Amino acid sequence: MSEFLNQFKQLTATGYLFWVLAILALLSAVWVVTARNPIHSVLALIATFFCLSGHYILLNAQFLAAVNIIVYAGAIMVLFLFTIMFLNLRREDEESKTNLTKMAAVVVGGLLMVMLITIFRAKSAQVPTFNPVSFDSRTGLVENLGSILYSDYILPFELASVLFLVAMVGAVMLGKREAGDRHF
Amino acid sequence: MQPTQNVLIPEVIQQIPLTYYIIISTALFVIGIIGVLTRRNAIIIFMSIELMLNAVNLLLIAFSSYRSDSSGQVFVFFIMAVAAAEVSVGLAIIVMIYRNTRSIDVGLLNKLKW
Numbered sequence: 001m002s003e004f005l006n007q008f009k010q011l012t013a014t015g016y017l018f019w020v021l022a023i024l025a026l027l028s029a030v031w032v033v034t035a036r037n038p039i040h041s042v043l044a045l046i047a048t049f050f051c052l053s054g055h056y057i058l059l060n061a062q063f064l065a066a067v068n069i070i071v072y073a074g075a076i077m078v079l080f081l082f083t084i085m086f087l088n089l090r091r092e093d094e095e096s097k098t099n100l101t102k103m104a105a106v107v108v109g110g111l112l113m114v115m116l117i118t119i120f121r122a123k124s125a126q127v128p129t130f131n132p133v134s135f136d137s138r139t140g141l142v143e144n145l146g147s148i149l150y151s152d153y154i155l156p157f158e159l160a161s162v163l164f165l166v167a168m169v170g171a172v173m174l175g176k177r178e179a180g181d182r183h184f
Numbered sequence: 185m186q187p188t189q190n191v192l193i194p195e196v197i198q199q200i201p202l203t204y205y206i207i208i209s210t211a212l213f214v215i216g217i218i219g220v221l222t223r224r225n226a227i228i229i230f231m232s233i234e235l236m237l238n239a240v241n242l243l244l245i246a247f248s249s250y251r252s253d254s255s256g257q258v259f260v261f262f263i264m265a266v267a268a269a270e271v272s273v274g275l276a277i278i279v280m281i282y283r284n285t286r287s288i289d290v291g292l293l294n295k296l297k298w
Contacts, residue, residue, distance in 0.1 A: 010199075011199055012195055012199065014194075014195040014196055014199070015195065015196065015199040015200065018196050018199075018200050018204075022204075022208050025208070025212065026208070026211055026212065026215070029211075029212055029215045029216075029235055030215055032215075032219065032228075032231055032232070032235060033215055033216075033218060033219035033222070033223065033228070033232060033235075038225060038227055038228060041227075041228050041231055042231070045231050045234065045235070048235065048238070049238065052238055052241070052242055055242060055245075055246075056242075056245055058194065058196040059194065059196060059197070059245055059246060059249040060194045060197075060249055061245050061248070061249055061257055063257070064241075064245060064257055064260055064261065067261065067264060068241075068264070071264050071268055072234075072238075072264070072267075075268060076234070076267065076268060076271050079271055079272065079275055080227065080230075080231065080271075080275070083227065083275045083278065083279060084227060086279070087278075087279070087282050087288065097222060097223075097224060101221075101222070102222045104221075105218055105221030105222045106218055106222070108217075108221065109214045109215075109217050109218040109221070110214070112214055112217065113210055113211065113214040116210045116214075117206075117207060117210055120203065120206045120207070120210070121203065127201070127202050127203050127206065128202065128247075128250065128251060129201065129202060129250065130193065130197050130198075130250045130251070130252075131251075131252070132193065134252060135192070135193050135197075135252050136252040137192045137193060137194065139248065139249060139252045139253070139254050139257070140245070140248070140249060140254075140257055144254055145254055145257055145258060145261070148254050148255070148258055149258055149261070152255075152258075153258050153262075156262060160262060160265045160266075163265070163266065163269050164265070164268075164269055166269075167268075167269035167270075167272050167273050168272070170272075170273045170276070171272045171273055171275075171276040174273070174276035174277055174279075174280050175276045175279060175280070
């Protein structure tokens with residue numbers, strides 16, 4: 001513990017930024033799960049995504065930080081918000097699960113977390129650290145990622161477009177009104 | 185470690201051990217699991233799944249940055265693409281469930297259990 005505190009005292013501004021972003025991300029993630037109003041959940045999830053984008057920038061992955069904001073906070077969350085407003089779910093008619101179920105879920109989650117952290121912190125786990133000799137700070141930049149994406153990963157990249165086409169057709173098919181549907 | 189090379193390494197990577205990123209990702213993932221287990225609102229369950237995906241993304245990017253291996257970040261890019269496709273289909277299914285049952289409580293769909 002004192003070792004941890006000593007380490008904490010030696011941090012620079014960037015190190016403190018890491019801790020602030022980590023704590024904000026975890027708090028807003030908890031808010032996503034606990035909020036009664038679904039719109040608050042969406043806003044908390046957007047906050048989580050911005051904190052994670054901050055982490056990506058600290059890790060020098062600028063391209064993915066931008067993509068995370070554009071795709072997740074921009075597109076996916078707008079879709080969620082649109083659905084919530086479309087379904088008019090503002091009234092809180094959700095009868096929640098019993099307290100026993102909730103406690104059991106939290107205990108299961110806590111046990112899983114303890115188990116995973118014990119595994120990762122085991123002496124034989126050998127979490128690698130950075131190699132100061134071969135470190136390349138341009139790993140996450142657009143130039144480097146783009147050349148890899150269009151050479152080594154060209155087939156999955158093209159298949160992703162087929163996936164999007166299928167998803168689009170599926171969403172349109174599911175959203176279409178059928179003859180036997182109830183109208184309201 | 186020569187100081188000239190040291191400048192190029194991001195400060196976070198020099199100061200924060202990779203284990204901390206593992207712990208943060210684990211915590212985010214477990215929060216997502218608890219959300220899936222405790223909530224009955226289908227949209228919030230969906231958002232918890234997004235939380236779990238993002239925990240995995242954070243871990244992949246941390247490992248990829250620490251080890252200077254771009255493949256991890258390309259993988260995250262594909263995870264984001266698949267998540268976008270998944271969300272569009274999943275929300276269409278939720279809208280259809282709402283149209284048929286006037287509710288998005290997953291407890292009403294208990295016949296799917298058997």
